Structure formats: structure tokens, C-alpha cells
Amino acid sequence: MNVIWGNLPVILGGLALTIQYAVVAIILMVVIGLIAALMRLSKLAPMRWIASAYVEIFRSTPLLVQLFFIVLGLPAILPVNQWFGQLMYPILSAALTLSLNEGAYVTEIIRAGILGVDRGQKEAALSIGMTDFQTMRYVVLPQAFKRMIPPLVNQAAQTVKDTSLLAPVGVAELVYKGEIVIAATFASFTIWSLVAALYFVIIFSVSKCSAYLERRLQVDKR
């Protein structure tokens, strides 16, 4: 117990960083996923190619390798540290790489959601003179969004877990801080239990929020 209390500030500091990276990545992954999904459904072939290439590349390589490549590999060939700052580049690139990786999965979730909306809805919107953009914005996406909530929440939970892969590239998040504490105290079992419990609390609350959200949308907007 003393091990926990004594090192709690350090661990919670790591937790704070985990949450910050997760929040940023979850917001960005939805933005990126939406843009890439719309590109994948575009009438213009080059748009579709770019988006497909992005999705395939990020889905077909491990996140850890992507992080090593972008956070540690790119500075070896490009002066990115000068462009973004020696301290800023690792932070920005780690957050962005995580977002891009999760965004590739979100792209497919959003694409499937859009395709799942009955074609008649789109035709009805077009028939009253709406543009393709208005049809998407006011009719298709709101309906697609509802069916996307469960897989999106799933992906958000995955994103929280994936932040643990930021430790090897030097982000001092929860796992990183856990390792530091263990190196000093040798309390391996206790600290890993604490770390696991903290992840559980965060992800479990995220899931509960979504169940609530789903129920609400189900009740008044069928």
C-alpha cells in the first residue's frame, strides 16, 4: 500500500498524459476518419485512391512500427526537429501517428455507416433540390452517425489502450511511469495491477457513456 500511496503522484501524472493523448487522438481520428470516408465515397477517382492507400497502409502495419518510423525514424532523414522544435516534434508526431492509425479504422466505420443508410433517403433529399453536400450533412450523416456509435466507442476504447504503445517512443504516459516506479521500487505486481485498474476505470466509463448515449438516441429519434 505504501508503494501505491508513495508513488501515486507519479502514476497519476502518467495517467493525465494518457488521457490527454487519448482525447486528442479520439477527436482527431473522427475528423480524419470522416474526411477519408467521404474521400473514399467521392466521385473523383484520385480522391478514392488517396484515401484507400492511407487506410491500407495504416491498417497493414503495426502501430508500434508506425510510431518508431515517424517519431524516431523521420528525424534521421528530415530536419523535422528544426521545423517543429526538438521538444515539440516527438509530442506532435506521436499524437498525430496515433490519430492517423485509429483514423484508418474509423474511416471504415464511417464509410460502412454511410453506405448503410437506405438509398431512398438520399434520393428523397436530392429530389427536394438539396446538393450532394446538403444531402450528406442533413440527411445521410445524422442517420449514419447513430449506427456508428457502438463501433466508434469500441474504437475509442481501443485508442485508450493503444496510447500504451507511446511509452517505447518516450511519451511519459501511464505505462512509462509505471516502468519508472517499478525500476525504483521493484513492486512489479502491485504497480502493474494499479496501472491495469486505472485503464479499466477509464475504458469502462467510456463504454458506459456510450450505452447511455445509444439509449437516448434510440428513445427520441428512431
Added chain:
Amino acid sequence: MISVKNLRKSFGHHEILKGINNHVEEREVVVVIGPSGSGKSTFLRCLNGLEVVTSGEIEIVGMKLTDPTTDIHKLRQHVGMVFQQFNLFKHLTILENITLGPRKVKKQAVAEANEIARELLAKVGLPGKEQRYPDELSGGQQQRVAIARALAMKPDVMLFDEPTSALDPEMVGEVLQVMKNLASEGMTMVVVTHEMGFAREVGHRVLFMDEGYIVEEGKPSDLFTNPQMERTKSFLAKVL
């Protein structure tokens, strides 16, 4: 109001419309009948550009639909459409369904759009349903809302694609009644339907389509009682 010249439409190698020519006058009610697969729905959907024509010319509400420089969205504001499956926006209330087009496309003020929507709901016999969702209404009610939604754009022409085919029999009458009222107000209408009674009573002209052609056309009184073509006779013998 509508002028169609040598309209052809293929899906892949399959030609659905094989050269349609027709002219619809202002205030005219044209009813399109024919067996399923005859191309009548495709013909109707070409009239507001939901299907892209393969060749031929369509002029509607004074705009050339088949001219690539025509603003198709502008054109559709003047051409209302009612679908077999109603296609009400499931996530919106009845009021929002009707006002979405006027607000977003015509940039009408909310209060004005709501007022017009309420008048239209009363007109189609559904006052007080403003805050309901489509799922809470019967098929016949949904279809009447769909008509109100189309009318809210103040179209010059209304296209009806088998508007009663997805309805339980006891709800067909209420929808046809709304359409009948609309016709008597002088709305230009093109109606694809299997309701021969409606065609007879309300139609000014009936087109019989089969296998991608308009086989025969004429006044309902003539076409139903004295069809000239063999195919028309055999079709009418089955449905009348």
C-alpha cells in the same frame, strides 16, 4: 411543361427505355401504366435526373435537364417527387421533414417554413402530427406527409412513383384523395400507378408502357374502353 425527345436509358447492356417521346402540358395529369419492368418508373426518375439519361432530350419546367450546364439542384426545386417507399427522413420530426428543404435549399426563415408546413399538413389531413416521427405514423399518413414535403418546395410539377403500391389496401384511398385534390387545383402531375380507378377518374391522358416503349396513349375513356394495340388489350384484360 415537360417535353421528352427520343429518351433512351440503359443499365449496362440492358436497355430499359428505347426511345420515349412525349409532351406534358401545364395543368395536365398524365398517368403512366404498364406491367412491372416496362420502364415506367425509370422514365419518371429520368424526369428529375435521379437517373442519368443515356441519350435523348428532356426539357422540364423551362429548363433543359439533359444540358450538362443546367443546375440540376435548381431544377429539382421545381419538380416534386413522391416515392413508393415514402422515404421520409427517419431522424426528423414530421415538421422538420417538411421544412428541411425550404429552410436549407430555399433559405426560408424557420417561422415562415413552419407556418407553410402546418398549412400543408392540414391540407393533407394530418394537422397536429408536427412533432411525431415518421415511424409513429401509418403508411398512408407517411405518404401524405411525403406529398406535403414535396409541395413545401412549391413545385411546378409533381412526379408520383407508384405512391400507393406499398400501402395496405385501406390506406390507398386517403392518399389518392390527396392526389385528386391536388389535380383539381391544377397541379401538373405525372403519376406511375397500378390504380386504374385513379387513372380513369383523375387522369387527363394515360400512357401505356411496355418493354421500354410507350405502346399506346390516349384519354382514359378511350384507352380503357377501346384499346387499339394488342399488348394494351391483354394488359388491361389482366388488371381491369
